[in-house]
Amino acid sequence: MTLASFASRVVEWQQREGRSGLPWQQSADPYRVWLSEIMLQQTQVATVLRYYPRFLARFPDVQSLAEAPIDEVLGLWSGLGYYSRARSLHRCAQVVCAVHGGRFPTCAAELERLPGIGRSTAAAIASFCFHEPVSILDGNVRRLLTRHLGFDADLSKARNVDALWQRAQTLVPIEEPTSMPRYTQGLMDLGAMICTPRRPRCAACPLAGDCRAYASGEPERLPMRRLALARQSRQLWLLWLERPDGATLLQRRPARGIWGGLHCLPAFDSLDALRDAAHRGWGLTGAGQTESPRVHRLTHLDLTLQPVRWCLVPPGAPQFLDGADWYLPAQWERLGLPAPIRVWLQDSARSRSVDLAMPHERRPAAAIP
DNA sequence: AATGCGTGGGG
């Protein structure tokens, strides 16, 4: 008995076993699909499920998103990571409204010209919404295809990735474009549910019959492991000032780099730089109260976050710290904040409210500068 | 073309 085509096995398996209840699968509205694809870049489904409904409720269509202030967009994105996605999302919405009359382009080539939409995301949207026979090539497909084809070339080389893109494109069901949504979804589902990085469930895979990696008996050997990157270390000194009314000093971070565009405690590369700012800005004296540092692990970086606080803060806006301002909890809650900063501020606000509720209880002693 | 960009799930 001969095997059905690669594509038809993917499509039939998706129909039987694939995922169908995810919120962004309930409509072929390009806006909803686009939003989900951007959120899902390098981000697991379980995580996106906590953000997508809230975001969509606030921004139900591309116009509402385009008109929104960027800080509100970043606020709803806060915690999802890779914040350049949120800034590109916002710009993309504005381009779609201003240039395309509020309707997304209907082919992958045009979609790819928009901010934040690369080749794979363009193909996902075009195949889901417009049945265009173009292949995605995300982490799932990369793993599934390298295994199925026995593709052992080094994927850190662009030419090998190009070759894999070509192989992926030759497998799409161009005779049945109406099955493209299910085909694309099936590739993603197989990668996420069957062809997993560790201990793939080959016995349940509709593609095992002609899978080179399965035949080899060691499917986990593909794709070729990227060499472990030595993680660098960086230290950020954070100026943490709270006014008596509970407002916290925050500063918008530059658009480029880590936490770009988010609000954050004013950050410095050294304790000297932080103290200099505190002394010149407020006439604060002494060393400040150095809190216990926290290591924030990113994929390629160990960030040691080291807050320094002063208890007595003169009133007034800091003119010398560009863009820095005071935010009450009700205000900063809605801003985009780095995840560890939000945790810190929340803990502080919580203990503060306990203090206020029990004014006669023992309060922490004021630090001596 | 190599690198930077977040956070958290899961083994």
Add this chain to the structure above:
DNA sequence: TCCCCAAGCAT
């Protein structure tokens, strides 16, 4: 705990 890596893209 530690490590891998996720519906990638921009520069």
